[in-house]
Amino acid sequence: MEPSKEYVFKYKGFYFGAITTLEHVASLEDFEIKDSDIFIATYPKSGTVWTQNILALIMSEGHRNGTENMATMDRIPWLEYDMESVDFATLPSPRIFATHLPYYLVPRDMRNKRARIIYVTRNPKDVMVSYYHFSKFMNTLKKIPDFNLFMERFLSGKVLASSWIDHVAGWYSHAEDFNILFLTYEEMKKDLRSAVLKICNFLGKKLSEEEVDSVVRQATFENMRKDPRANYENMPEELAEKNKGKFLRKGTVGDWKNIMTVAQNERFDKVLGERMKTLPIKFVWDINDEM
Numbered sequence: 001m002e003p004s005k006e007y008v009f010k011y012k013g014f015y016f017g018a019i020t021t022l023e024h025v026a027s028l029e030d031f032e033i034k035d036s037d038i039f040i041a042t043y044p045k046s047g048t049v050w051t052q053n054i055l056a057l058i059m060s061e062g063h064r065n066g067t068e069n070m071a072t073m074d075r076i077p078w079l080e081y082d083m084e085s086v087d088f089a090t091l092p093s094p095r096i097f098a099t100h101l102p103y104y105l106v107p108r109d110m111r112n113k114r115a116r117i118i119y120v121t122r123n124p125k126d127v128m129v130s131y132y133h134f135s136k137f138m139n140t141l142k143k144i145p146d147f148n149l150f151m152e153r154f155l156s157g158k159v160l161a162s163s164w165i166d167h168v169a170g171w172y173s174h175a176e177d178f179n180i181l182f183l184t185y186e187e188m189k190k191d192l193r194s195a196v197l198k199i200c201n202f203l204g205k206k207l208s209e210e211e212v213d214s215v216v217r218q219a220t221f222e223n224m225r226k227d228p229r230a231n232y233e234n235m236p237e238e239l240a241e242k243n244k245g246k247f248l249r250k251g252t253v254g255d256w257k258n259i260m261t262v263a264q265n266e267r268f269d270k271v272l273g274e275r276m277k278t279l280p281i282k283f284v285w286d287i288n289d290e291m
């Protein structure tokens with residue numbers, strides 16, 4: 001069972017989708033890094049756009065005070081997308097990129113602890129459910145209306161960005177090669193201010209109390225949803241069918257419980273449970289769980 005060939009190619013074991021080419025992806029290993037570069041790395045649906053907005057708010061005063069009107073997608077472009085509108089060379093310093101690449105496909109220079117990476121994980125049941133809803137309105141993804149079938153594809157890594165567990169385990173087990181901060185979606189959800197401060201600290205960015213308050217206020221789900229710079233609603237119609245869903249859909253912890261049956265939950269745990277235990281992450285399945 002392969003994902004639609006129309007939309008996907010595989011490079012070194014990893015599935016890529018539209019908006020890129022094999023040549024672009026293959027060239028990234030030689031991509032020249034600057035020490036000041038910052039990367040947000042995630043498996044899809046783990047809080048990338050959220051972190052993108054937080055970084056734009058932290059790093060750019062104009063973004064924070066609303067004097068500069070630039071979509072986060074342009075301010076923090078995707079490394080693996082080959083978009084004519086974005087010229088990596090002309091990005092202001094420090095350059096910030098988002099990526100779903102696995103650890104072994106990122107620019108070689110990033111090893112040896114060059115550049116800073118923020119890697120965000122989310123509990124994989126919420127990732128899967130978010131991904132399922134996402135695939136219903138993204139024209140770049142294969143539509144699989146049957147959730148059970150989608151789950152099987154997710155579990156076997158037959159989706160864009162391939163296997164969730166390989167992605168997360170890969171980044172965690174190679175953490176020592178990189179200058180990396182690990183965050184979870186759930187900790188951001190539970191205490192956004194602390195997460196913002198952790199990021200500031202990692203980036204060596206000093207903000208006043210008021211500036212931190214402003215970042216936190218503008219990075220809440222409700223406010224981001226209203227912010228055209230952050231909500232990805234300016235996506236061209238050929239990429240996203242806007243009447244069928246939103247990038248900022250629900251923004252909660254534990255939505256998996258609303259869709260997964262007991263049997264599906266057991267099946268999920270059977271496939272991923274053992275390997276998940278080897279990860280140094282305390283998974284939070286419900287917002288009321290102890291962290």
Ligand code: PPS
Binds near residue numbers: 046126189219252
């Ligand atoms: S993508 O397409 O891979 O870039 O998606 P990604 O941004 O990684 O993940 C999308 C999910 O993140 C939720 N989101 C947020 N949650 C809480 N607070 C804020 N501010 C926020 N911004 C984005 C978004 O709603 C998606 O999750 P679901 O569960 O589908 O709502």
